[in-house]
Amino acid sequence: MATAEVAVVSPSSLNTDTTPVPESAGTAAATAATSSATTAAAAVAAVARTGSEATVSKPTMATKLLSLSGVFAVHKPKGPTSAELLNRLKEKLLAEAGMPSPEWTKRKKQPLKIGHGGTLDSAAGGVLVVGIGRGTKMLTSLLTGSKRYIAIGELGKATDTLDSTGKVTEEKPYDKITQEDIEGILQKFTGNIMQVPPLYCALKKDGQRLSSLMKRGKVVEAKPARPVTVYSISLQNFQPPLFTLDVECGGGFYIRSLVSDIGKELSSCASVLELTRTKQGPFTLEEHALPEDKWTIDDIAQSLDQCASLLPEELALKKSKPEESNEQVLSCEYITLNETEENDDVIKTF
Template sequence: MESAPGRTLASRLLSFNGLFAVQKPKGPTSAAVLNLLREKLLAEAGMPKPSRRKRSQMLKIGHGGILDSTAAGVLDQITKDDLENVLQKFTGNIMQIPPLYSALKKDGQRLSTLVKKGEFVETKPARPVVVYNLTLRNFKPPLFTLDVECGGGFYVRSLVNDIGRELSSCATVRELTRTKQGPFTLEEHALSEDKWTIDEIGQSLERCMLLLQAEPSRKKLKTELSEEHTLSCEDK
């Protein structure tokens, strides 16, 4: 028979409804992080681990945006002035072609999954995106770091690729960190894995929902990305 404290935790967990921030570690996919979070909460509440099919039905958890995996590569001679001048061309309302390695789908399957299988995937057409701010934070050839504040549907991988092309070379992302999603910041709001507990999430839900209510004019969450990566290029 389930103990009274167990029933209390389970009831509280299943009553949660709203948004809160989670710190995604480097390595696992966004989906893997959600699965781990779900397993930890169910275990704490003393609830049985559901089958894969019923996992999302028992405790529904979603995310507000997929974070990409890391990538790496090599740079030829590009100056700081060269790079800063190019960045101006990618600020404001721009057109961007989504990368093949993405969560966009074709015939119900993610493009990234099809690419991994070695299948031919056609490039999606360019679409409008917005970059509110794009600044060079650090430049130590062959590495540099960018801060990107952008709207929804934006791909940092495509931005980096386009920057490389504009410099008559190529570039890839080595490391990417999202520092802000709407009003939620990594430093102030995101829960690290050691705080993925029912109590901590309950408190975080209250704080985050109050934060959203304080900004009623915000119709769509704006994403700010801090891109800390090694970009590299090679001679063509």
């Protein structure tokens, strides 16, 4: 870590004119000398203060980072996976705290724990809930809560991934489908229903993700239909072949499967063109999700305080206390979301 250089000005280096001056000019000369000394002293103090701040800022921020604990939300853009986004967040926080550097990695100190709750597809964007510190233990409870999505589906086109990232596997006419047709079948997809997960998903077979097996050309059988819950679903817009849905659902639900099933119900086919998660539990995209330019220690600390009031009382009480030592050094323990065959919303720490 670079050390700050501080310029020190000694009293002897200040030039003072001791030559007698006329009485009429004495007051002005004295004032000038006093002003020069004051200015120099202020400059020395400012330089020293700046150097001190530069020296202690990283350890101070490291201590503050270690003290963060709770649950907050970030805005995930389309493109990166949820795990990749979490790594980006982790790297930004560690860099702000002065990590990593050789002197910090020599000794193992208290780790920074961070994880996400509820995977978003790489092609999807929106709210991604993040736990930090002991907040990672709250994620499992939050996963069972409701989620809300805005999905744009495209009629007449089916893909192997059930979204726009896959290969087109089927095309069917859609010109006779009306807005009333779509609205008329949505009731069939409301409440407690059975849903078959997509083949391209994070569910596992023999310890390997189905999506990974599919990408390697392996033959994969579809998982059996499982019970899921849709709290509400409405058609927001219809401009053939595109239709926009507002869906609120429970955990383990796949919007891609919903759109595909709607296409089949309409005697056509359909796939997801765009998908945005607008809410997860109490966290909304507009009010709570931090954009990347707000991924700083101070902004996250403020967000944690604001979000604490949104959590159920039994979870809020588990918020951890700040670390006592101001000399803690960071390493990073990465927590990710590991999907099982029964449920793709399970948190595992390692």
